[in-house]
Amino acid sequence: MTPDEAEALRIRLTATQSQRLRELGADPLVLDELFADVQLRDAAFKRLEGALVKDGRQHLKDLRAGRRAPQLVELERVLSDALTGAGFVRVVTPLIIASDSLRKMGIEHGHPLREQVFWLEDGRCLRPMLAPNLYTLLRRLDRNWSKPFGIFEIGPCFRRDSKGASHLNEFTMLNLVELGRPENEGRARLVELASLVMRAAGIAHYELEVTDSEVYGEMVDVLVNGAEVCSAGLGPHPLDGNWGVVDPWVGLGFGVERLIMAREGYPNIERAGRSLSYVDGVRLNL
Ligand code: ATP
Ligand code: MG
Numbered sequence: 168m169t170p171d172e173a174e175a176l177r178i179r180l181t182a183t184q185s186q187r188l189r190e191l192g193a194d195p196l197v198l199d200e201l202f203a204d205v206q207l208r209d210a211a212f213k214r215l216e217g218a219l220v221k222d223g224r225q226h227l228k229d230l231r232a233g234r235r236a237p238q239l240v241e242l243e244r245v246l247s248d249a250l251t252g253a254g255f256v257r258v259v260t261p262l263i264i265a266s267d268s269l270r271k272m273g274i275e276h277g278h279p280l281r282e283q284v285f286w287l288e289d290g291r292c293l294r295p296m297l298a299p300n301l302y303t304l305l306r307r308l309d310r311n312w313s314k315p316f317g318i319f320e321i322g323p324c325f326r327r328d329s330k331g332a333s334h335l336n337e338f339t340m341l342n343l344v345e346l347g348r349p350e351n352e353g354r355a356r357l358v359e360l361a362s363l364v365m366r367a368a369g370i371a372h373y374e375l376e377v378t379d380s381e382v383y384g385e386m387v388d389v390l391v392n393g394a395e396v397c398s399a400g401l402g403p404h405p406l407d408g409n410w411g412v413v414d415p416w417v418g419l420g421f422g423v424e425r426l427i428m429a430r431e432g433y434p435n436i437e438r439a440g441r442s443l444s445y446v447d448g449v450r451l452n453l
Contacts, residue, residue: 176201184212190450191219195434223449230447237447238427239339239439242368243321246341246423249367255317255343260300262323266290268299271409283326285336293325297342297420302410305346314347314414321423333394335440339423350415353401357417361389361399364419368426370396389421391429397421 178201180188185198193215202208235241247257269292274280285293294300297320304318321341328334341364348356358375365373373396376388389397399419407413427439431448438448445451 176203178202178205178208180208180212184208188212188215188219189434190452191216191223192433192438192448192450193219194432220453223453226449227446227453230449238431239423239441239447242423242427243339243341246364246367246421247319247321249363250317250319250343253317253363255319255345258301258304258318258320259322260297260304260320262294262325263287263291264294264299266292268303269295271302271406272296272299273406280326283328285325285327295324295326297322297324297340298418301342301344301418302412305344305416306411309346309412309414315345316347317343317345319343332435333425333428335424335436337441338425338436339440341421341423342418344416344418346412346416347414348417350403353415353417357387357399357401357419360417360419361387361397364397364421365389368421369430370426373429389419394425394429395422396425396429 180198180200188198189195197215200211202211229235230237236244251257266286267290269275269281269284274284280295284295287293301318301320308316308318319342321339323337324340325337326334327336330336343360343364345356345360361373361375365371370391372391374390376390378386378388378398385400387399388395389399397419399417402412402414402416402418407416424436424439427433427448428436431439433439433448438445438450
């Protein structure tokens with residue numbers, strides 16, 4: 168391209184056009200495209216919009232025909248099957264928890280997560296995480312089952328997270344935890360379990376990063392293109408005493424909508440979550 172031709176290519180999509188294409192699920196790179204004049208731009212916009220609307224309609228048609236479940240439900244099923252296949256036992260626990268169980272997680276007044284909790288009456292709240300319930304079940308099941316054993320839950324969690332492209336007020340957490348393997352195998356087991364979940368989620372490329380968490384001390388995060396999809400930790404941990412847990416453990420908490428976002432390349436988590444504007448990732452004002 169000559170410098171003159173490059174100079175001519177400086178017309179961008181209008182803000183309204185960009186917004187419309189983004190909502191319809193256009194590849195973010197498309198939104199940066201430059202055009203030689205307004206007519207060419209508007210024609211390209213119409214073409215793209217038409218193609219995306221057509222895809223969306225087809226997708227909704229398939230959904231209605233019952234060919235598949237919404238992606239959130241489908242991924243929950245796939246993850247559940249993979250973990251059950253690996254010997255983990257699925258559990259379902261209450262969405263409403265006691266404030267005291269957050270205190271036992273070290274989430275006291277002044278803790279950042281405390282500010283994100285949706286409080287109910289009588290010192291109860293909507294769970295912002297699954298760990299307190301799973302800690303309780305680990306201790307109670309430990310009396311009945313020989314170790315090592317693993318359990319997992321997949322279900323809603325609630326946080327008043329500052330609204331952004333990767334935070335929802337209500338999201339779906341997958342939390343798996345295994346109790347009773349030798350402590351020196353913990354790190355290798357964590358890596359193995361992360362790989363099992365990422366493979367089941369259909370995500371081939373990810374990185375592990377060691378970080379510090381307010382709740383767990385040293386943790387390992389799973390990142391996809393730099394975005395966190397999971398935080399994982401290892402015990403023994405100072406909080407274990409609050410829950411009567413004495414054996415080593417490995418635990419991983421994944422955001423299921425974040426996994427969908429990563430797999431589908433969605434720039435915004437809203438498309439992957441519970442929504443009135445999208446059904447199964449398809450914008451409804453087609
Ligand atoms: P972030 O730093 O991205 O806000 P976090 O470290 O506070 O996340 P964790 O407490 O580690 O989150 O929760 C485990 C996983 O749950 C996260 O890795 C993420 O995938 C998911 N998650 C947490 N908060 C949200 C949210 N508000 N919306 C969607 N997913 C979330
Ligand atoms: Mg985290």
